[in-house]
Amino acid sequence: MNPTEAYYESSRCLFCYDAPCVQACPTHIDIPLFIKQIQTGNISGSAKTIFESNWLGNACGKVCPTDVLCEGACVYDNQHVPVIQIGRLQNFATQTMIDEGSNLCKPGEGRNGKIAIIGGGPAGIACACELRMLGYQAVIFEAKDRPSGLTVHGVAPYKITNEEVLAEVDFLQQQLGFEIRYGQQISSQEDLQAIEQEFDAVFLGVGLGATRQLVLPGEDKKNVVGAVEFIEDLRMQHHRIKVPDRVVVLGGGNTAMDAASESARMGATEVTLAYRRSRSEMGGYDFEYELAKSVGAIGLFNVTPLEILGNERVTGIRMIRTSTANGKVVTIPDSEFEISCDMVIKATGQAKQGSFLAMIEGLELDQKKRIVVSSDNYQTTNPKYFAGGDAVNGGAEVVNAAYEGKMAAQGIHRWLESKQE
């Protein structure tokens, strides 16, 4: 969005009372205010309004599913008038400030307290920023060599570039001065003990793990890949990826849609999106599915894989038709069929970080292996540990992680304050 478009688009905002877009935003950004600030040429004020609520405001402007969040709630839709392009306006304000390298925020007055953040994804970054604003020291331990987790490794490349993601983290780090230690996989009791000794509290923003195994015959063949790994490869070594002609994507969530869209964009001529339930039960957003279809992906519903075929390399997949009875998927006897393909992408969910989490004393997980936290301060059942993001919510949007990280920082602050009393 250029300044002229931002000027005209911001003019349209009605400045609703108790605005539905604010309610629909997981971080409750004061959207009418930041739009009015754009309108009046107060771009730095606008960016401050955004970052005050969401430390990944720039990335969220691009990667948020705005159709189902803020923009989906815009009252213009009730009038059949195009809704305000909130995501693009948000990105305009924050990107302008990032490009200018403006100083928007100062860390708070130094407080005693040092917090370790395990995982430099959106939850961890947001937590670090908020802790710095509160005056604490914050150190992020990141296993990989780049910050911001799935925002840079796991979001479909058409949504946001690596440079944009990294520039925002740089921008925040320069102003707020939190530390990120890269290549720091925390994998042993000793590692954890060292952290516990050095730091007053720990935030777990560890996200989810690798793509879960389907336990299918032939799953170990070449060209059978996990969607998360596929997208990460696309983002990190785009020039080395060659997507073959025929691709089958297994799954019905947004990651499946991304994998299907990106395969087609990378040159696959036949992309089949195979999901075990019906179209209407699919978890992926409608606009993501439409986007995948628009680049050539074809949906195949009520099918589930039985075996991956081929010798060393995939040559096809044997599937069976399904139906849903009482909410459960059941296979239909004698309905097996085969699809020829050169690649199978599994977008069937990520495993949890179970073995890592098991090392933390007294840390309770729920039935789905999510970390149990208190809803008001994001504290885990081990009082020194707080948590947020995918490891807590089971896998949601960047914006949810950003909110939970921020809230956890405030929870840590209140907990440390109460300990001092």
Next chain:
Amino acid sequence: MPDLSIDFAGIKAPNPFWLASGPPTNSGYQVMKAFDAGWGGAVWKTLGVPIVNVSSRYGSINYRDTRMAGFNNIELITDRPLSDNLHEIEEVKKHFPNHAVIASLMVESRDEWEQIIRDVENAGADGIELNFGCPHGMCERGMGSAVGQEPVVLETIVGWVMEAAKVPVITKLTPNISHIVDPGLAAARGGSDAVSLINTIKSIMGIDLDTYAPYPIVDNKGTNGGYCGPAVKPIALEMVKELAQHPEIRHMPISGIGGIETWRDAVEFILLGASSLQICTAVMHYGFGIVREMKTGLLEFMEQKGYEKISDFVGLALPNVTEWKHLNLNYKVVAKIDQEKCIGCQLCYVACDDGAHQAIRVIGSTESRVPEIIEENCVGCNLCALVCPVEECITMEHRDQGIAPVTWDELAERGKIPTTFDDDLAGGKGHHVPRPEEAFKFRK
């Protein structure tokens, strides 16, 4: 088809849409182009002893994404030699004998007035307009609004002009005065054939927030200019009405000026007593082609209402413009929200609660954002309907009180008006107002 032609104080024109004196009438080229585009007349850029202009000259008020909702200028009268202008007036009249060409004039001495009147009449001008209005530059030298603000001086100069002029004379009035009737009466006493109003309003358009210089900026300084454009229309309409209702002024035809941009604006001026219309800012914004919309709209309106000529509806709104004391105090309207049309922005709620009379409530649930009118609190002020972004969603419904109309004047005669500070007759006595501490329920 209705006839748009007019005879304004003896000046004939094919339609009532005239270019007002200003930048669009600076040259014969522009005036001829305008006549070809459909304009009925033109008041030439004010003639006199030519001046020297500054750069820059114009300023604008932009409302959100709307450019030039208001406009101002610090340009003076013509900076071109009189002889060039006279030649071009002659040329225009040769090509357009049936269009109205009116020479706007501004000079100082009686001799100058007499000479310039002779010159423009010889060039073929159909009428003369006396520029007693410009609120910038010329007034510093005792001309323009300096004349318009001094009824005695104005009357004297009109007197000189009337003795000299053979063509009809229009006196153009400045709004930079507390009571427009005073210069209006002076023009009438001087014998002017007609009046035109309003000229521009003394104004500063804004301040540059880096240099602290006022707009329009001339080498980091600025001066007050003349304000015009759509934003000034309400002021112009009121002043036109004042003159059109006055028994000693209303015999003079009125040429309405001030923010006219559409046929609707034109009709409103006519309904309040104008019988010709002058337009400048709209042309400066959109070019001469804007007259197409005004003419077609006016024709359509006349056809629908069954009017054959403009004079059929001049001043028809005047009987409805009365003094406050004659308004019916027993008339009641209340707001009504169309549940189907409401989009849930709740602007009406917050406008009423914060800016008016706390007569709208929101349920506060997420399933319905449609606000509710609290009819017993509603004073019928219109604010909710005005802020509502949906056409016809909030309407003001008449509630028959079952009581005879009564005005303040009538109540006063009967001794039924409040006269003491805590009078029981106060209109708002007992009217619902939330307790002050209820404000705290909104604290976060």
